[in-house]
Amino acid sequence: MPKGLAAREVTVEEPSPLRSTSGWRELWLKEDWWAIWLGLGLVLASCLFYAQGVSLKWIAVTPARWSTFEQLINDVTSNSTRYLAQFGFWLVTFSVALSALGLKARHFVPAFCLLYAFSLLIFAIGQWDQASRYNLEPPLVALLVGLALSNLIGLPRWLDDGFRVEFYVKIGIVLLGATLPIALIAWAGPIAILQASIVSVATYLVIFWSSRWFGIDRRFAATLGVGGAVCGVSAAIAISGAVGGRKQDTSIAITTVIVWAIVMIFALPFVARELSLHAGVAGAWIGTSEFADAAGFAAAQAYGNLVGKVSGIDGTSDQTLWAFTLMKVVGRDVWIGIWAFVLALVATTRWEASETGHKADPAEIWRRFPKFVLGFVVASLLITFVTRDLTLAEYNGAAAPVLVAPLKDLRTWTFIFCFLSIGLTTRFKELIYAGVRPFAAFSIGVVVNVALGFILSTVLFASYWQSLTR
Amino acid sequence: MRMMSFFIHRWIGRGSERQAVSSQNHQAASCADCRHFLNDPHILEQEIAGLSSLGSARASVRADDGVCARYDRLTTRRFWCREHFVLQDAGPEA
Numbered sequence: 001m002p003k004g005l006a007a008r009e010v011t012v013e014e015p016s017p018l019r020s021t022s023g024w025r026e027l028w029l030k031e032d033w034w035a036i037w038l039g040l041g042l043v044l045a046s047c048l049f050y051a052q053g054v055s056l057k058w059i060a061v062t063p064a065r066w067s068t069f070e071q072l073i074n075d076v077t078s079n080s081t082r083y084l085a086q087f088g089f090w091l092v093t094f095s096v097a098l099s100a101l102g103l104k105a106r107h108f109v110p111a112f113c114l115l116y117a118f119s120l121l122i123f124a125i126g127q128w129d130q131a132s133r134y135n136l137e138p139p140l141v142a143l144l145v146g147l148a149l150s151n152l153i154g155l156p157r158w159l160d161d162g163f164r165v166e167f168y169v170k171i172g173i174v175l176l177g178a179t180l181p182i183a184l185i186a187w188a189g190p191i192a193i194l195q196a197s198i199v200s201v202a203t204y205l206v207i208f209w210s211s212r213w214f215g216i217d218r219r220f221a222a223t224l225g226v227g228g229a230v231c232g233v234s235a236a237i238a239i240s241g242a243v244g245g246r247k248q249d250t251s252i253a254i255t256t257v258i259v260w261a262i263v264m265i266f267a268l269p270f271v272a273r274e275l276s277l278h279a280g281v282a283g284a285w286i287g288t289s290e291f292a293d294a295a296g297f298a299a300a301q302a303y304g305n306l307v308g309k310v311s312g313i314d315g316t317s318d319q320t321l322w323a324f325t326l327m328k329v330v331g332r333d334v335w336i337g338i339w340a341f342v343l344a345l346v347a348t349t350r351w352e353a354s355e356t357g358h359k360a361d362p363a364e365i366w367r368r369f370p371k372f373v374l375g376f377v378v379a380s381l382l383i384t385f386v387t388r389d390l391t392l393a394e395y396n397g398a399a400a401p402v403l404v405a406p407l408k409d410l411r412t413w414t415f416i417f418c419f420l421s422i423g424l425t426t427r428f429k430e431l432i433y434a435g436v437r438p439f440a441a442f443s444i445g446v447v448v449n450v451a452l453g454f455i456l457s458t459v460l461f462a463s464y465w466q467s468l469t470r
Numbered sequence: 471m472r473m474m475s476f477f478i479h480r481w482i483g484r485g486s487e488r489q490a491v492s493s494q495n496h497q498a499a500s501c502a503d504c505r506h507f508l509n510d511p512h513i514l515e516q517e518i519a520g521l522s523s524l525g526s527a528r529a530s531v532r533a534d535d536g537v538c539a540r541y542d543r544l545t546t547r548r549f550w551c552r553e554h555f556v557l558q559d560a561g562p563e564a
Contacts (some may be wrong), residue, residue, distance in 0.1 A: 242546065254520040
């Protein structure tokens, strides 16, 4: 009997092991495309409503600011129909998308009911006028509540079908594109790419050579390296596949990334707050030094929420998210295909032989391209086009409240679903996979990454990140 | 893309003897039609700890990668090896 998976019984109902998700099939079999369909669908709907003089605001309901519990109850009960409609909208659209992705609606529906109920609670806590005084930022509260539910109470694993971290964050990123003018992406994008490239290459080399120094195999070292340098778990799985890494090593790399990503969700906003970093500068630093998109958005949103509430922090909350997104998505994520191709090339021609082989293919660059980024750019283009004739004052007065604000509110919902899902799917007992040597090698890279990212964000490119404006 | 691939492989050609296994007949015998190749996202998320926490087996970046049950490695559909088992020929395990 061969070793590995076949030696154990795979406990999946009706597995379809050889299903291809490439080519046109990707349009309905990959969550990146579903994030585009749903995100751009909302952006288009908002544009059409705006053209008719109406708005998506009715369904984009959020809890209002409150100071007494009675105010909160009154707000939620008076808007109960809107909340029910919004819940129904999310439930139906997500059910369709996730069913197409092969997840079971009978698992998703109860999971999403739980997710929405807790998200509403967390959103409401964040709207308390004393929330920032007690550090009750929704991303951090969502993460802690999720971790408590999954690790102290324990939830059945089938509920994970509704806790789709990546799916929710990608929809949020597409919606975020609607708030970011295309001119800003064109102006700050190259700076983001330059800063991110410096840090990514340095981090990769440090982790790779530290790993080699610890006696770790090259394929494993490369997987760890891109996990820290590019886009966390997504990069680790992509590179491990491209270079033919061992499954166990991939698990170790992923759990190592998760441990540090969770730590950074709390550490980066905390240090930024202690240093009273400018909102845009902090966003750039978090974008350079967080290891996963979802975790990074949690950290960036937590810091952005402090702007205007904590004295000494200059800038706007938008600047934190804009700088973070430019750095993480434009500066790091989109290059994963090139990393995969180059490392596959090196693995097949320069490294030691393994049992399997292949020929590096430049088409990998497109195959592995994180397609949701296209939705982010198209959303930005659409809103920029619709508001092209407006002055800044007209935009702020007429367009922003009815065209963009509902999209921002819906984005906030998807991010809370995402942050809560991170906690709900992170089980500490599974993180014991992280070995000592890989963890040590990765940690050396973390030190370099955080320090270099800090210097570039706060000194060399600080003026760019402080001047991100519409 | 093909042109780029051609020049790159010409350039790195001198290292090709170090490739893992012979490329002979590999086009007719890639992982894509091997019984040991499993790329169902359900299986991957069950088998790779943490994958569904801050990542996903349904993301574009994974492309069509799967796990080789023979060697316990992640591979793309375009990998090949000497112990390839074509699906339709799958009989008792060797």
